Amino acid sequence: MPEENEQISEDCVFCKILNGEIESNLVYSDEEIVAFNDINPKAPIHILIVPRKHIESVAEMERGDEFIVGNMIKVAKILAEENRIGEKGYKLLINVGEEGGQVVPHLHLHLLGGKKLREF
Ligand code: AMP
Ligand code: ZN
Numbered sequence: 001m002p003e004e005n006e007q008i009s010e011d012c013v014f015c016k017i018l019n020g021e022i023e024s025n026l027v028y029s030d031e032e033i034v035a036f037n038d039i040n041p042k043a044p045i046h047i048l049i050v051p052r053k054h055i056e057s058v059a060e061m062e063r064g065d066e067f068i069v070g071n072m073i074k075v076a077k078i079l080a081e082e083n084r085i086g087e088k089g090y091k092l093l094i095n096v097g098e099e100g101g102q103v104v105p106h107l108h109l110h111l112l113g114g115k116k117l118r119e120f
Contacts, residue, residue, distance in 0.1 A: 009054040014106035018052055032068060033075050035111075044114030045083050045090070049075050055107040058096045069107075076111045085113035 008015045016022040018034060027047060028035035038046040049072045055065055073092065080086045090113030095102040 007053045009106070012054055012106050013104055014048075014050050014108065015054050018050070028075055028079060030075075033072055035075060035079060038110070042110075043091075043112040043117060045085060045112065047076075047079055047083075047111040049079070049109040049111060051107060056105045057102055057107055058094055061107075069109075072109045076109055079111055080113060083113065089113070091117045 008019065013022060017024045017036065024036035024039075026034060026036050028049070031052070033049060033051055035047050035049045038048050051065075051068045051072060053065075053068065055061060055068070058069075061069070076090075076092055077086070080090050090111060093110040093112065094108070095110075
């Protein structure tokens, strides 16, 4: 199914998590989005919210992808509340490209919280 193949990239670590090739600690899953704990957490709560569609970065977003990103933010809000940081506050971060600090070339939203976060 060519349409389905366009949604995944064979060399991508997050696509491998999505298809079960690499294990992760999943904390959320629906037909469009998954979320799992970051392997190298920078805060007591550090969750990555990832679209099932392989979008390389914000810079590579196509028409319609803004709805996916909107839903990723909605999932972040739900997970923040589940982790009891909804009221105290948290940081949502998307790194874009090399100078933006993006290491994994599959769009993802970092949900960071559980302590006072001054820097990103
Ligand atoms: P970024 O720098 O925005 O591309 O963030 C990539 C994040 O993915 C980093 O915080 C890594 O710790 C995290 N990461 C890389 N590989 C894995 C993995 N297999 N499972 C969970 N998190 C990962
Ligand atoms: Zn991918």
